[in-house]
Amino acid sequence: MTSQRDAEYAEYVSVRLPALRRLALLLCQDRHRADDLVQQAIIRVYVHWVKASGADNTDAYVNAILVREFLHERRSGWTRRVRVTDQLPESPILTADPDGLIDLQAAVTKLPPGQRAALVLRYYCDLNIDQTAAALGCTTGTVKSQTAKALAALRSRLAGDAPSADRQPSARARHHSGEASHHA
Amino acid sequence: MLESDLRALFERQAASEPPPAPVSVPAAQRIGRVHLRRRRAGTVASPLLAVGAVAAVALSGAISPGAAHQSDTPRASATPRASATPRPSPAQTQPAPITKAVGAAPRQFNPLLEYASFGWLPFSHPVIVGGTGLSYEFLEGSSPSLQNTFNWTANAAGACRLAGKNLTCQGQSVADRLTSRAPDIDGHVAYWGYVPLPPPGPVNQILAYQYARGGWATLEFVGNRYHPDALKIAQDMRLGQALRLRFAVQLTGLAARWHLATDQGFNATPAGPLDRGFGFISQPRPDSNAPAPLEITAQPASTEGVGTCANTRWSVASANGSNTTVGPGTRRVINGYHVYVNSQDQILCANNVDGLSLAIQIDPPTSIPSLNVVSIFTHHLRVLGTDPANWTRDPIAP
Known part of the structure; x- marks a missing residue:
């Protein structure tokens, strides 16, 4: 819009870009998706730059835009967008596993976006319940339940049990098991 | 234990060496400007509407360059919009003469002409942004720090519809929860309301009113409802100027x-x-x-x-x-x-x-x-x- 506004925006985003990419990476668990997410988010930041720059905590405001863009885009299927790149597919984020974190990473990747976002905001951004609720645009009760469900799902997966949703047999399996019990 | 493992995992992932950033800040600005323009025009997802309007105008000839000679006042400064609209500071007790729109709102705006300008803003050195399409004209006045902004948009006659508590223009909701009547502005009905679907943070307020017969304008601002500055800005808008742009x-x-x-x-x-x-x-x-x-x-x-x-x-x-x-x-x-x-x-x-x-x-x-x-x-x-x-x-x- 204005030279001054553009300059302030460009300076802010340039400085914050590494942090935004890190947060997006944790939310998406995929670098390419994360960079797409950041690109979309900083467009929204540009559109709302006057509010963002005037917010009490601009960083928190911009983080909230990123998180909400993540949740919104996941709902609207943005991952189907065409992407042209000359880069090779990335290698796994964790290449060594001294602390047994690869299993945890895999489990986190399987969490629904809302639960994953709650975990990232609570345990990476160190936000309290109220701050997490504000960032997600939901109630504190929802944050508590999302966090609890996420932790339960992770514990279940790490213990070797598939969570209840994963234990649901397929229709074909149900059909066969039903037939088996029926015959029995 | 699991919580500490999660912290360790996130820290490790975040600390991993990232590839060069493909994210483009200039591209975000460019796309963001398009979004802003469309948002202000109330045509977020309807570029086809604009094109259709162009075709109609071409048939009528209303947008031909020759139609824009109503006022050809040369502008001396590098800031045509600013030079055309001297803005008194708040300290000035006598606002400049105001040109009020009379009659009906324009059926279309002419992008070669400036239809409106601020007659008054509560800033001594405002930053002015403006744009004109066939169906809209917008002006945004900001404080020098850009912390405080008033965004005024006029829509062409017939472009908007007030349905209940919601004002839609070009099929897009531009103001909702219009629950309170504001004082009439230049004899036209006015309402206080909100900007639809606000992003996180302060909710923008809006003053929606008829700036001329058949035409709706909105003034978006951050602050309390019943903002006296918003009323004065709306009342003092200079309308119907038709000054040529460069x-x-x-x-x-x-x-x-x-x-x-x-x-x-x-x-x-x-x-x-x-x-x-x-x-x-x-x-x-x-x-x-x-x-x-x-x-x-x-x-x-x-x-x-x-x-x-x-x-x-x-x-x-x-x-x-x-x-x-x-x-x-x-x-x-x-x-x-x-x-x-x-x-x-x-x-x-x-x-x-x-x-x-x-x-x-x-x-x-x-x-x-x-x-x-x-x-x-x-x-x-x-x-x-x-x-x-x-x-x-x-x-x-x-």
């Missing part, structure tokens, strides 16, 4: 059916350079209903972070509203200027052409069979530099 680039040698569809510019207060971006839209092709939009953006080359072309990626907003990240452009030298060309997506970007950075885009890329961005840059575009004295009031010449 442009930093000119298209030449195109078919007569080309018309200016929208423009946008701003005044960086107090004496900064005028930044004038504007778009052109051609008529639909005779054999198709598909639009053929051409957008050209010109900005001062010295503006840091804007118009920089040396990015490896572009974010392209397609006509259906989705965004696509595309590959890098090819660096070329054309007429002695260094440019980046993405032929597949029909984007040309130049960092510095006679002091201006340029971006030319055809969207959809194949919509103008006889033209491409390189031929436009090479044969059809005159760049008039940064001195407003050399700018033109006819952005499309024979």
